[in-house]
Amino acid sequence: PYTHAELAAKVAEKLTDSRFQHCLRVEQTSRKLAALNGVDQELAGITGLLHDYAKQRSDETFIKLIKTRGLDPALLNYGNGVWHGVVGAELIKDELRIYNEDILNAVRLHTVGAPYMPKLAQIVFMADFIEPKRDFPGVDEARLVTRKSLADGVRYQIQHTLTYLISQGAPVYPQTLATYNAWVGGVG
Numbered sequence: 098p099y100t101h102a103e104l105a106a107k108v109a110e111k112l113t114d115s116r117f118q119h120c121l122r123v124e125q126t127s128r129k130l131a132a133l134n135g136v137d138q139e140l141a142g143i144t145g146l147l148h149d150y151a152k153q154r155s156d157e158t159f160i161k162l163i164k165t166r167g168l169d170p171a172l173l174n175y176g177n178g179v180w181h182g183v184v185g186a187e188l189i190k191d192e193l194r195i196y197n198e199d200i201l202n203a204v205r206l207h208t209v210g211a212p213y214m215p216k217l218a219q220i221v222f223m224a225d226f227i228e229p230k231r232d233f234p235g236v237d238e239a240r241l242v243t244r245k246s247l248a249d250g251v252r253y254q255i256q257h258t259l260t261y262l263i264s265q266g267a268p269v270y271p272q273t274l275a276t277y278n279a280w281v282g283g284v285g
């Protein structure tokens with residue numbers, strides 16, 4: 098049980114100022130989406146604040162955790178983009194001693210999504226995508242769609258992300274593809 102200031106200080110300690118400011122914006126956007134969707138604003142805010150806690154750790158840190166915590170070995174074929182959420186949740190447990198599975202699961206899913214995402218996970222996933230400083234073609238439409246329907250926002254984002262990865266020739270983590278199939282393609 099940290100106060101907000103204590104938790105924010107713990108997060109700030111591990112991130113550059115610009116990344117920490119992003120976390121504060123995701124916290125605020127998460128609170129707003131929570132209010133619109135009947136989710137506890139305090140819980141959503143804390144999860145948003147924490148979502149990128151592990152973003153600036155070394156590859157070696159993540160590789161060691163994947164090997165020692167029995168995580169999906171296929172994760173080793175990816176990089177920080179996928180690891181900081183899926184694997185980063187381990188560091189939130191270890192270092193912050195936060196064990197709330199709703200929080201941890203939302204952090205794990207915040208980049209790759211999942212076929213089934215609880216509302217809290219959908220909220221942080223979307224807050225990360227539409228926080229006020231995000232600027233990409235389509236972000237205003239994403240904001241409008243998400244305000245109207247959280248699930249439509251999730252569909253919008255995963256379609257955008259998969260299109261982006263493929264345009265870059267980047268490897269697609271199977272869970273990212275499963276998220277796309279479940280939410281956009283209508284499989285599962």
Ligand code: DGI
Pocket residue numbers: 149152175176177178179182207208209225258262267268269270271273274
């Ligand atoms: O951490 P942020 O920059 O705030 O945003 P994020 O966690 O949503 O995304 C981090 C990066 O991860 C983003 O550039 C897209 C990338 N990503 C998402 N899914 C996949 C992926 N990269 C690869 N290679 N494969 C994926 O399936």
Ligand code: FE
Pocket residue numbers: 148149152181182207208225
């Ligand atoms: Fe992230």
Ligand code: FE
Pocket residue numbers: 207208222225226
């Ligand atoms: Fe994201």
Ligand code: FE
Pocket residue numbers: 119123148149225
């Ligand atoms: Fe983020």
